[in-house]
Each structure stands twice: as structure tokens, then as C-alpha cells.
Amino acid sequence: MFTLIELPYAKDALAPVISAQTLEFHHGKHLQGYVDNLNKLIADTPFEEMWLEEIVRQSTGGMFNNAGQILNHNLYFTQFGPAETVAKAPTSVLAEQIQTQWGTLDAFKAEFESKGVSLFGSGWVWLSAQEDGTLVITQESGASNPVTEGLKPLLTFDVWEHAYYLDYQNRRAAHLSALWQIVDWRVIESRYND
Ligand SMILES: [Fe+2]
Numbered sequence: 001m002f003t004l005i006e007l008p009y010a011k012d013a014l015a016p017v018i019s020a021q022t023l024e025f026h027h028g029k030h031l032q033g034y035v036d037n038l039n040k041l042i043a044d045t046p047f048e049e050m051w052l053e054e055i056v057r058q059s060t061g062g063m064f065n066n067a068g069q070i071l072n073h074n075l076y077f078t079q080f081g082p083a084e085t086v087a088k089a090p091t092s093v094l095a096e097q098i099q100t101q102w103g104t105l106d107a108f109k110a111e112f113e114s115k116g117v118s119l120f121g122s123g124w125v126w127l128s129a130q131e132d133g134t135l136v137i138t139q140e141s142g143a144s145n146p147v148t149e150g151l152k153p154l155l156t157f158d159v160w161e162h163a164y165y166l167d168y169q170n171r172r173a174a175h176l177s178a179l180w181q182i183v184d185w186r187v188i189e190s191r192y193n194d
Pocket residue numbers: 026030073158160162163
């Protein structure tokens with residue numbers, strides 16, 4: 001049985017970038033729905049004994065969609081914190097790797113945002129690590145996650161409309177550019193170093 005992850009901050013702690021109302025729906029309704037659906041789908045199947053990432057790698061159809069969305073949202077919600085407390089930039093090996101590949105953190109952010117803006121329809125933009133530590137930005141449609149391509153997921157922006165429509169309506173680009181204020185690079189760095 002999977003359960004809804006707890007948010008590591010108060011519901012109003014990410015405002016105005018993500019409002020309490022958006023979190024009520026996005027975490028409390030959408031993610032809860034994926035958890036409930038997956039639990040029904042895996043009941044009395046071999047998937048019941050698997051880790052979430054294994055299910056994402058091995059399933060298809062509705063089971064993949066619900067499991068993928070749980071994995072995506074778990075990584076998404078836990079990468080944020082209140083703007084006044086998050087680390088605004090990586091510091092160690094990850095910082096050097098970004099500098100090697102993009103020159104500056106701002107150049108990386110610009111490419112990441114632009115891949116989020118240009119993703120057609122619902123999906124996710126991801127920063128992931130390859131086995132040799134090099135970084136890659138991918139666009140994943142629907143419920144997909146970079147683990148399906150053997151990558152280690154580090155950072156993601158949710159570009160499904162349910163992630164921003166209450167706060168930003170159709171202004172996806174403005175929403176994505178505001179998200180940097182609440183990304184905690186300590187979390188991203190610990191995923192990279194893990
Ligand atoms: Fe979402």
C-alpha cells in the first residue's frame with residue numbers, strides 16, 4: 001500500500017509562488033487520487049511487493065500513469081521550501097558540473113525554463129544525472145519519469161495545468177520562472193550526491 005507523502009512545510013509556506021489553495025488541490029486531491037488509484041490497481045498482483053520506482057520501470061497503461069505521477073509528485077513537492085529558507089544555488093560538485101556544462105546557473109535555468117515552456121501538453125521537465133555524473137535536461141510527457149531511461153532524477157517542474165492554473169492561469173512561463181524562488185538546492189544536491 002502506498003500512502004500520500006506529507007509536505008515538509010506548511011500549506012501556505014510557498015505562497016505566493018504556489019498558493020495554499022493550489023497545494024490543497026494538487027497535493028490533497030490530485031496526488032491523493034493517484035495514490036488511491038495505484039493501490040486499487042496493484043491489489044493482488046505481483047506489483048504489490050515492489051518499490052514505486054520498480055513499478056514505474058515495469059508497468060504500462062493505467063498502472064504506469066498512476067505510479068509515475070506518484071513518483072513525479074513525491075520528488076516535486078519535496079524539492080521546495082519557503083523562499084526565505086531555501087538554498088538558492090548549489091555549492092559543491094553539482095555547482096561545478098552545472099558550470100562545466102552551462103557556464104552559469106542562470107544559463108542552466110534559462111534552458112530548463114524554456115524546455116518547460118515548450119513542452120506540448122501535460123508533462124514534466126527534468127534535470128537528471130547520468131551514471132558518469134553528467135547532467136541532462138529532458139521533457140517527459142504525461143506521467144513519465146527519467147528513471148525509465150536509466151537516469152537519476154534530480155529536479156523537476158510540473159507543467160500540468162493543475163500545478164499552476166489557480167495561481168497563474170495560462171501564464172506557464174511566469175509560473176516556471178517564479179519557481180526558482182522556492183527550489184531548495186540543498187535537496188537537489190543531496191539527490192545528486194546520493
Ligand atoms: Fe501535478
